[in-house]
Amino acid sequence: MRLVAVVAALLASTALARAEPVPGGIKGTVIFEGEAPDRPAIDRKSDPACGTATRLSDDIVVTKGKLAGVVVRVTGGTPPPERVAPKDSLPPVVLEQKDCGYAPRLFVLIPGQGVTVRNSDNTFHTITGTLHGKQLFNKPQPKQAADIALGPPAGRPGDVLELACNVHPWMHAYGVLGDNPFHAVTGEDGAFEITGLPPGKYTLEAWHPILGTRTLDVVIGKGPNKAIANARLSFRRP
Numbered sequence: 001m002r003l004v005a006v007v008a009a010l011l012a013s014t015a016l017a018r019a020e021p022v023p024g025g026i027k028g029t030v031i032f033e034g035e036a037p038d039r040p041a042i043d044r045k046s047d048p049a050c051g052t053a054t055r056l057s058d059d060i061v062v063t064k065g066k067l068a069g070v071v072v073r074v075t076g077g078t079p080p081p082e083r084v085a086p087k088d089s090l091p092p093v094v095l096e097q098k099d100c101g102y103a104p105r106l107f108v109l110i111p112g113q114g115v116t117v118r119n120s121d122n123t124f125h126t127i128t129g130t131l132h133g134k135q136l137f138n139k140p141q142p143k144q145a146a147d148i149a150l151g152p153p154a155g156r157p158g159d160v161l162e163l164a165c166n167v168h169p170w171m172h173a174y175g176v177l178g179d180n181p182f183h184a185v186t187g188e189d190g191a192f193e194i195t196g197l198p199p200g201k202y203t204l205e206a207w208h209p210i211l212g213t214r215t216l217d218v219v220i221g222k223g224p225n226k227a228i229a230n231a232r233l234s235f236r237r238p
């Protein structure tokens, strides 16, 4: 009887602990050192359906010294991030093709998570997926075609699924494989925020499609004033 009560109390406390949001996290900024490269205009004249507004290259986007388009992930730590995370499966990432560009251009896929490819353009796209230089698929998607559901790619954390279109060679998107939901992508202010992490020591990995990878060890302390760790990462031209 006593054992039953102890087990019940333990289960109740575990359930409570799971229900409480974890207040900690990592806030940071990604810096670009040196002179920002020019952003040439993308030549989209080959397909008038892509739109006529000038669009600049997304290759390296620097605004006032801050770098956009960096995927920042928690790749390890104590406690292990995959054990902190809830085990619920996540819905697929919706990858929209609009004005002959991808949105989002950068994203993270965790195990079991697929991609839904949508064509919102009045033109024909193809979607090709490449991992480690090997093409995994090449699917046509005419205008007004149904969404294409891509299953979770087989790969290891840190692998990158490169997505492209054979009709519009400037179109590129990148799905970074991860093993936990603690990740973010920097916007034009170079800022990122990852929430829901308890106190511990973590490793951050920042990846940019052209500029490569940086890692940083981050400590989230105990106590309300230390629950948010600050992180600063910097990239420069290779």
Ligand SMILES: [Cu+2]
Residues within 6 Å of the ligand: 100, 124, 125, 126, 165, 166, 167, 168, 171
């Ligand atoms: Cu296309």
